[in-house]
Amino acid sequence: MKSYPSVHTQAVVLKRSNFGEKDRIVTLFTQERGKIAAVAKGCRDIKSSRLSTLEPGNLVDIYLIVTKGLPILTQAKLVDEFIQTKQSLKKMKQLLQVLEIVDALSVEEENWEVFQGLSNILHNLNTLPTHAQIKSELALLVEQFGFQHVSDTEYQSVGEYVSSLSDKPLHSYDFLTLKE
16 A cells, blocks of 8 residues: 655645535645645535634645645644634625635745745734735735736736736625625
8 A cells, every 4th residue: 555645734725615525625825835726525524623624714734645636635723713804894805805816826836935924914814904004915925926016017906916917807806895
């Protein structure tokens, strides 16, 4: 029987999608490996301890088994769920925008600066930041990915800039906008 290496690290859950009857594919951003998609087997089962742990925006301690295909997420422990952020529609909208921007720009490679920048934004969103603080931290995060600062481009917002870089529109802003 072949043994596969295991990985223990902290990660931010970027997004998730259902796979099969009880499984989920979770996209994570880690410090050591950048963006990773992993299979969380059985996490949609009502008895699963990972059911609420693998929600977007959560900071988690994870154990992965690296396989030939997608890594298998065997354990996940909640480090911080940023509860204050998730109790406000405005902050939740900002959180989803941040997660979508990181997902659109990230690749599978070590990126300690981006992980720290993302962690800082998540912690600041959980407190009482101003819109200008979050906007400047997002611009810095885009710069940490290796792109030029938003103020040095012709784009008016970080969202427009990221949309042009990833060649696809960002949907998180529209997702939580109240229509009259």
